[in-house]
Amino acid sequence: HPKTRDIKRMMNERLTPPVLDILKNAGNTAAELEYSAYVVGGFVRDLFLSRSTEDVDIVIEGDGIAFAREFAGRMKARVHYYKKFGTAVITFADGSKIDVASARLEYYQFPAALPTVEMSSIKLDLFRRDFTINTLAVCLNPDKFGLLVDFFSAQRDIKEKTIRVLHSLSFVEDPTRIFRAVRFEQRFGFTIGKMTEGLIKNAVKMEFFRRLSGHRVFGELRQILEEDDPVPAIERLAEFNLLVSLHEALKIDKKTVAALHATREVVSWYDLLFVDKPYMKWMVYLMVLMRGMAQQTTEDLCDRLELPPRHREMADAGRREADTFLHWIQRNPGIKNSELYQRLFGFRVEQMLYVMSVTDSDTVKKHISRYILTLQHVAPLIKGKDLNEIGIAPGPLYSEILRKILYARLDEKVRTREDELEFAMRYANDPDGWWKRR
């Protein structure tokens, strides 16, 4: 029998009213259809850890699709079905999502070596999951709302801060779980249990990863590199020889670790300044991991990870371009703003953060941060229309003049609109002479 416990109070204290409302509505809808509904997995785990989550995962004992259709209708939300799997995704107007799955015996396939035991369908659903800490379920039906069901001692493992698989074939079933184990361990400050650690070492020795697609490996690696602080997880992957098992060039030495720590500081700095500006944080770390790799090795690794072309381009050509810039600026520390601007124009933020991460030079870091913070936003005060008004004939000269004004502004040679207009006049009268006078 599972351990059960009423956690209504914890839910009321830790969840926001809109989320509680959704959960209650889901329970009511399920009850009317004569199903049982549970909120499960990471959502409940994070509730116990007092961490906020976005994902709500609901498992229906019954037809999850029929539930999702009815529930989405009531909540005025959109819904997508995956008939084959009995799953659905409900999307609310504010963009938040709920995953719905059906706990029905016909959806489950067992590894042949596992004993078939009698289980309720919710228990079976939870048994298929990766780690005990992800197996908590909370009943949502009105008569049992807030009843926690713990079949696999998840509460104990959360208390003991331990990552444990549910059975010894877990990594055979799905080797990506090894990456997940490391990710959860480092994210929560937990420890992988002894047995589980043994299973990981065995899986690495037996090269379980060979048969994993690059796409799936990359998906996991990317999630690790998107964590708040991926560095301890990367070190842990290296400790298990997981990185070299992906590619022999992924050896992590002290210098790489130092560069990764520097990367963490640089991306934190950037994230603080530009809260909502999306960029590929994982790419910055990946480029740092690839630093110094020969082109052929880089291509091999990109092949292994099945990186899509645009990501490949950045990891390979983009990284070399950034290295060239670094090489140049280290030898030209006293450059003018306009030169810096021309060198960095067109760079992706990932490339700039990569350079900041791998350089030891504070001057270089300051140059790049000045470009990111101010220089890249500088523009002339006057426009083509103003050039027309002071009698300069429209033509290709306009963009040339405006670009020269931009450079003059970057180098603080013009300040006001009048400065710019005067600059434009002089330049238009004698473009070549302007260069000489400069």
Ligand code: CTP
């Ligand atoms: N799961 C699994 N094996 C995997 C991936 C996922 O068993 N390879 C299960 C986990 O038990 C998890 C659930 O599917 O609880 C949902 O997966 P996901 O959303 O990736 O997990 P979360 O625990 O929500 O992780 P995160 O907080 O990183 O989103």
